[in-house]
Amino acid sequence: MAKRFLSGNEAFAYGIRLAKPQVISAYPITPQTIVVEKLSEMVEDGSLESEFIHVESEHSALSCAMGASAVGARAFTATSSQGLLYMAECLVYASGGRFPIVMMNANRSTALPWNIYGDQRDSISQLDSGWIQAYAENAQESLDFALMSYYIAEQKQVSTPFMVNLDGFVLTHTYEVVDVPSSEQADAFLPPYETENKLDLLKPKNLAFSAGPEHNTAFKYKEHIGMLNVKKAVADAEERFAEIFGRRYTGLTESYFTEDADYILITLGSIAGLVKETVDKLREKGERVGLLRLRYLRPFPNEEIAESVKNAKAVAVLEKDISFGNEGTVYTNVNSALQKSKISIPTSNYIGGLGGKNISQAEIETIFYDLKQEKFKVRFLSVGGDLK
Amino acid sequence: MSLNAKTLNEEEFFYGHKACAGCGGSLAVRIALKVLGERSIAVLPAGCMSAVGFNFPQLCFGNNAIISTFAGTASMLTGIEAGLRAQGITDFQAVGFAGDGGTADIGLQALSGAIDRNDDILYICYDNEAYMNTGIQKSSLTPFGAKTTTTPAGKNIRGNLRPKKNMFEIVAAHGIPYAATASVGYLNDFIKKVEKASKIRGTKYIHIIAPCPTGWGIPTDETVNIAKEVVDCGLWYLAEYENGEYILNHKPKEFSDVEEYLKKQSRFRHLTEEDIETIKRSRDLKWEALNKNFRNN
Numbered sequence: 293m294a295k296r297f298l299s300g301n302e303a304f305a306y307g308i309r310l311a312k313p314q315v316i317s318a319y320p321i322t323p324q325t326i327v328v329e330k331l332s333e334m335v336e337d338g339s340l341e342s343e344f345i346h347v348e349s350e351h352s353a354l355s356c357a358m359g360a361s362a363v364g365a366r367a368f369t370a371t372s373s374q375g376l377l378y379m380a381e382c383l384v385y386a387s388g389g390r391f392p393i394v395m396m397n398a399n400r401s402t403a404l405p406w407n408i409y410g411d412q413r414d415s416i417s418q419l420d421s422g423w424i425q426a427y428a429e430n431a432q433e434s435l436d437f438a439l440m441s442y443y444i445a446e447q448k449q450v451s452t453p454f455m456v457n458l459d460g461f462v463l464t465h466t467y468e469v470v471d472v473p474s475s476e477q478a479d480a481f482l483p484p485y486e487t488e489n490k491l492d493l494l495k496p497k498n499l500a501f502s503a504g505p506e507h508n509t510a511f512k513y514k515e516h517i518g519m520l521n522v523k524k525a526v527a528d529a530e531e532r533f534a535e536i537f538g539r540r541y542t543g544l545t546e547s548y549f550t551e552d553a554d555y556i557l558i559t560l561g562s563i564a565g566l567v568k569e570t571v572d573k574l575r576e577k578g579e580r581v582g583l584l585r586l587r588y589l590r591p592f593p594n595e596e597i598a599e600s601v602k603n604a605k606a607v608a609v610l611e612k613d614i615s616f617g618n619e620g621t622v623y624t625n626v627n628s629a630l631q632k633s634k635i636s637i638p639t640s641n642y643i644g645g646l647g648g649k650n651i652s653q654a655e656i657e658t659i660f661y662d663l664k665q666e667k668f669k670v671r672f673l674s675v676g677g678d679l680k
Numbered sequence: 681m682s683l684n685a686k687t688l689n690e691e692e693f694f695y696g697h698k699a700c701a702g703c704g705g706s707l708a709v710r711i712a713l714k715v716l717g718e719r720s721i722a723v724l725p726a727g728c729m730s731a732v733g734f735n736f737p738q739l740c741f742g743n744n745a746i747i748s749t750f751a752g753t754a755s756m757l758t759g760i761e762a763g764l765r766a767q768g769i770t771d772f773q774a775v776g777f778a779g780d781g782g783t784a785d786i787g788l789q790a791l792s793g794a795i796d797r798n799d800d801i802l803y804i805c806y807d808n809e810a811y812m813n814t815g816i817q818k819s820s821l822t823p824f825g826a827k828t829t830t831t832p833a834g835k836n837i838r839g840n841l842r843p844k845k846n847m848f849e850i851v852a853a854h855g856i857p858y859a860a861t862a863s864v865g866y867l868n869d870f871i872k873k874v875e876k877a878s879k880i881r882g883t884k885y886i887h888i889i890a891p892c893p894t895g896w897g898i899p900t901d902e903t904v905n906i907a908k909e910v911v912d913c914g915l916w917y918l919a920e921y922e923n924g925e926y927i928l929n930h931k932p933k934e935f936s937d938v939e940e941y942l943k944k945q946s947r948f949r950h951l952t953e954e955d956i957e958t959i960k961r962s963r964d965l966k967w968e969a970l971n972k973n974f975r976n977n
Contacts, residue, residue: 355756
């Protein structure tokens with residue numbers, strides 16, 4: 293294990309080097325580009341042995357990764373924003389084909405208007421694509437996700453592609469001290485990819501076929517079960533990870549002072565760091581506040597959310613997303629989780645960080661005080677205007 | 681000795697499928713796989729051959745085969761080739777079979793990318809000159825004058841107004857190691873080209889005319905004859921591109937009658953004398969260029 297000063301993108305690339313994908317398909321898009329640049333350097337200097345393919349589009353990036361996965365190779369690609377949307381057809385294809393590809397997505401706003409900065413509308417628009425979706429808070433977690441994602445995705449009972457999301461610029465381009473595990477440790481953690489779901493020259497198969505109305509639902513049901521199996525696979529991966537690397541993660545969510553909190557802010561991604569500081573600050577003033585960070589959006593942590601907020605007086609969801617004509621999609625999902633567990637407490641939704649707009653500590657404090665003052669609403673931070 | 685129809689592998693790799701009677705595309709796929717053998721991995725995008733061959737649980741390929749996205753034939757071939765090579769496996773042939781729309785329209789970008797990288801794959805375009813799987817819509821390989829369901833032959837517009845895109849030379853312009861044209865009417869020529877392509881490293885492209893009785897409006901037992909005739913009347917040609925050079929494989933001593941070729945097909949039945957003259961003129965111009973720029977063999 294060596295300490296290095298790395299950006300989120302670089303940390304992720306170091307994690308991918310440890311995971312040793314056999315095929316990497318690369319296409320540039322800001323703010324992801326540094327990942328594939330870094331990986332190309334690693335291939336060049338011989339520290340990573342991998343087929344590095346310069347594809348001509350994001351659609352081909354994922355199509356190529358599917359081809360590699362379909363012959364049993366470990367595959368990696370990375371994208372962002374418009375690139376993710378351009379490959380959308382391949383997203384559902386990869387999950388339907390049960391190809392455990394790992395992809396890093398640098399969360400970035402989607403056009404129009406054009407904007408290269410971070411929000412989460414790109415990946416959240418693809419929640420139904422059948423991919424596991426995880427959101428990293430910092431550079432260390434980014435590297436660790438790179439390793440753990442393959443372990444989880446490749447479990448036979450999961451066999452589902454894995455999208456790791458890093459907030460554009462705020463996380464992808466910000467430098468932190470990161471523990472980089474040794475190759476021996478990584479090998480002890482992550483075994484080589486083995487699968488029967490592949491084109492095999494000794495046992496020929498037809499893959500990615502058609503299934504009519506009679507069979508289609510059964511395939512989709514199995515896909516759903518595969519996604520539900522992720523929770524157990526995450527627990528196993530984190531247990532193994534803690535044993536080998538000494539860092540312990542907390543499953544689909546991370547609770548920060550939720551146990552005795554009256555007011556809980558639910559959010560995801562890098563903003564959680566500032567929310568933690570804010571919780572610390574308000575707790576010093578005697579406010580019983582807490583944070584629940586969603587580390588995964590798919591599978592959705594229904595039980596974990598219900599368990600964490602069951603004793604709270606009110607909950608707010610802060611997200612970098614809006615589903616026009618409704619509300620933030622994370623908020624919709626959280627409300628569904630509460631309803632299923634018959635938890636009936638007021639909830640609010642704050643839409644922030646769109647197109648990279650900074651979310652300030654003052655705004656986070658205001659969210660907690662709004663909850664305390666029983667002001668429940670859907671609000672666009674920095675624009676205002678209560679919508680409920 | 682090189683392969684021919686008599687010495688071809690008797691084993692079948694593509695059978696039990698639901699292709700229409702007289703399907704030229706399925707003939708091209710079947711014959712190519714007989715040449716390439718059991719260690720070929722076939723990629724087929726959305727289109728006729730995937731629609732008729734991959735209906736779970738009735739899967740019709742005896743070798744490894746997979747459907748790609750419509751645009752992703754070449755990029756999936758790339759991944760397959762790289763994925764196996766990364767595992768130390770090199771004695772196989774990644775082969776794509778895409779239609780004219782899947783090749784010249786939606787798949788052109790990915791194909792161009794694969795040729796640019798010189799990936800070790802064989803890409804076969806079975807050209808039936810329209811989107812036949814969705815019910816005969818115009819593609820960029822639909823010839824001038826052809827009636828399709830999106831280029832109807834009416835009073836104001838008489839079918840497709842644009843000439844056929846020249847895929848063979850577009851591909852060759854990339855500096856590809858090997859490209860060829862073929863026709864299911866000249867199967868020995870096609871067999872030889874597939875065999876030759878399989879022995880060349882880097883990207884290979886074969887463009888085979890594969891008539892569709894349903895879309896062309898011909899009897900189902902006329903597929904091979906009409907595929908011969910399109911070559912004999914000069915509207916298609918058999919050629920290769922290799923080592924930076926164009927080679928003409930077959931030069932009819934005298935063209936057979938273009939009008940006769942056209943009028944056998946209901947997609948051309950509406951053409952006027954003037955239209956037919958236009959088609960003849962463009963054929964003659966093409967052959968002037970072929971005679972000038974292509975070496976005879």
